[in-house]
Amino acid sequence: MRMFSVFMMLMAVIYLSACNTMAGVGKDIQRGGEALENAAD
Secondary structure, eight states, X not given: OHHHHHHHHHHHHHHXXXXXXXXXXXXXXXXXXXXXXXXXX
16 A cells, blocks of 8 residues: 555656646646546545
């Protein structure tokens, strides 16, 4: 479980660093939340 958490944090950093606008940040955060929901199922 700890490795999964580290992986998700790394993915979040990559996604956030790729964004150029606040709208992009919002979309990336939403996708990250959806990924977590799907992983929890």
